Amino acid sequence: EPEVTQTPSHQVTQMGQEVILRCVPISNHLYFYWYRQILGQKVEFLVSFYNNEISEKSEIFDDQFSVERPDGSNFTLKIRSTKLEDSAMYFCASSEHSQNTEAFFGQGTRLTVV
Amino acid sequence: GQSLEQPSEVTAVEGAIVQINCTYQTSGFYGLSWYQQHDGGAPTFLSYNALDGLEETGRFSSFLSRSDSYGYLLLQELQMKDSASYFCVASGATNKLIFGTGTLLAVQP
Numbered sequence: 702e703p704e705v706t707q708t709p710s711h712q713v714t715q716m717g718q719e720v721i722l723r724c725v726p727i728s729n730h731l732y733f734y735w736y737r738q739i740l741g742q743k744v745e746f747l748v749s750f751y752n753n754e755i756s757e758k759s760e761i762f763d764d765q766f767s768v769e770r771p772d773g774s775n776f777t778l779k780i781r782s783t784k785l786e787d788s789a790m791y792f793c794a795s796s797e798h799s800q801n802t803e804a805f806f807g808q809g810t811r812l813t814v815v
Numbered sequence: 816g817q818s819l820e821q822p823s824e825v826t827a828v829e830g831a832i833v834q835i836n837c838t839y840q841t842s843g844f845y846g847l848s849w850y851q852q853h854d855g856g857a858p859t860f861l862s863y864n865a866l867d868g869l870e871e872t873g874r875f876s877s878f879l880s881r882s883d884s885y886g887y888l889l890l891q892e893l894q895m896k897d898s899a900s901y902f903c904v905a906s907g908a909t910n911k912l913i914f915g916t917g918t919l920l921a922v923q924p
Contacts, residue, residue: 705857732910734910734911736912736914738855740855743902743914743915743916744852744858744902744912744914746911746912746913746914749910749911751910756910757909757910757911759911790855803860804860805860806857806859807857808856808857809855809856
């Protein structure tokens with residue numbers, strides 16, 4: 702069964718460092734997303750991406766964040782200068798059509814900023 | 816603002832039926848989904864209601880009432896493996912899912 706894959710599964714970084722979280726969405730999907738979940742809290746939308754550009758972003762997704770689809774398969778989230786409060790589980794998701802259909806989530810990258 | 820409220824925790828015994836409620840307040844509402852999450856892992860899709868009424872998928876059913884801004888997930892014949900967090904999720908005209916506060920279901924033997 703096709704799945705969304707994310708690497709690494711866990712990343713520890715020092716405050717102020719840049720991190721890149723990687724995702725390989727399901728191959729025939731057109732819509733890609735990043736969500737985050739702070740421990741014990743709900744899942745929060747960060748950004749959606751379609752047709753090689755951002756289609757929507759939340760207020761969390763400030764200038765520290767950027768997304769890129771550098772080739773035909775990878776979808777990355779970059780955090781330029783990490784803060785302690787960026788520590789969370791980051792989930793990549795993809796869907797074949799619009800958000801109104803089933804979204805498939807990856808297993809997540811647990812980011813710990815120290 | 817946009818919000819979806821759920822009970823924080825529900826406990827039930829194996830073989831029982833449990834209902835997890837969700838009330839929502841969102842703009843541009845298209846439909847309500849339910850996702851399951853085990854131990855902080857990947858949320859997995861369970862069901863989607865675009866229209867009022869009941870949708871049944873095996874042991875799980877989901878209900879939506881647009882006029883009441885309310886939905887619920889019904890789990891029948893509970894099994895230990897159903898212990899997880901359950902999120903109601905609103906979707907709309909924009910490309911994002913809005914997750915509810917989540918309900919931690921504990922199934923006891």
